[in-house]
Amino acid sequence: MRERLESLKQEALRELAGVSSQQELSELRIKYLGKKGPLTEILRGMGALSAEERPVIGQVANDVRAAIEAVIEEKQAAFTKAETEQRLQAETIDVTLPGRPLPVGAVHPLNKVIQEIEDVFIGMGFTVEEGPEVETDYYNFEALNLPKDHPARDMQDSFYITDEILMRTQTSPMQPRMMERLKGAVPVKFISPGKVYRRDDDDATHSHQFTQIEGLVIDKGIRMSDLKGTLLQFVRELFGQRTQIRLRPSFFPFTEPSVEVDVSCFMCGGSGCRLCKHTGWIEILGAGMVHPRVLEMSGYDPVQVSGFAFGMGPERIAMLKYGIDDIRNFYNNDLRFLRQFAHL
């Protein structure tokens, strides 16, 4: 039996020495070490051996197996290495070739301004809320104290979907929407940016679609001085710490009293220049104390609480800030225009 094992080993090693492919190697592995191979067969016959012989022959058989396995492994490693080398050679890449640059996008200048404004108000404890652009007549007008026959509606003609549903003309409908959502709880304190729509003939300063940012604060004991302080803080963060504001009486159906808010010209500091049309002031938003009827209609008691609201147009602020002279630039998607703001 010892001789048989020895000659088996010799035969296997001779055959293995001549293998030239992985395929052959795995065939030989099965031939010599497989379940139906000669080694297995010899081991099976060990039962016929005497108790003294069995461990000796067992040892020899194990040595033979180990020797064959070692050669197979060695060959396998050599094949794998050769294969890897071949692949590396076939895949050589020329690292001196110039790369293909990926175009890098940038935030649209209008969105940039909206984000800046959001940051300032978030810093003052406001949340940012978004509302639907397709709005009902109720939220867009009626709940804001603009009944169906109100003349102030004339300035906000829009795109109607039905008699009762339209593209919102302002972000103000977020006032009643949020009040209803909060069900009389205070404080109410949010801003709401978004797109608005009006029937308008587009020109350098008019667009049938533009953006607004609404703001609303309601709590116990909110006064006009809170409105003034909040807006002063806002314009100083946006336009610089020396900026002043000026409130002029105005009219909005949903605020009483209502004001138009001007900022001191950030170009000339207030002495008068082309940007401020030599007045020293630039109008940037409308605001006022929330009308008691508006509070009442949305479930707030005007005896218990009061509030202020404001609304502004980010396009106008961006145009002033960056010296853009045509509102249509924001919407035409001309890369030559947009690239100028990519670094901001």
Ligand code: DAH
């Ligand atoms: N919604 C007004 C507009 O489109 C802007 C506005 C003015 C909003 C005064 C307000 C406000 O909240 O208090 O003209």
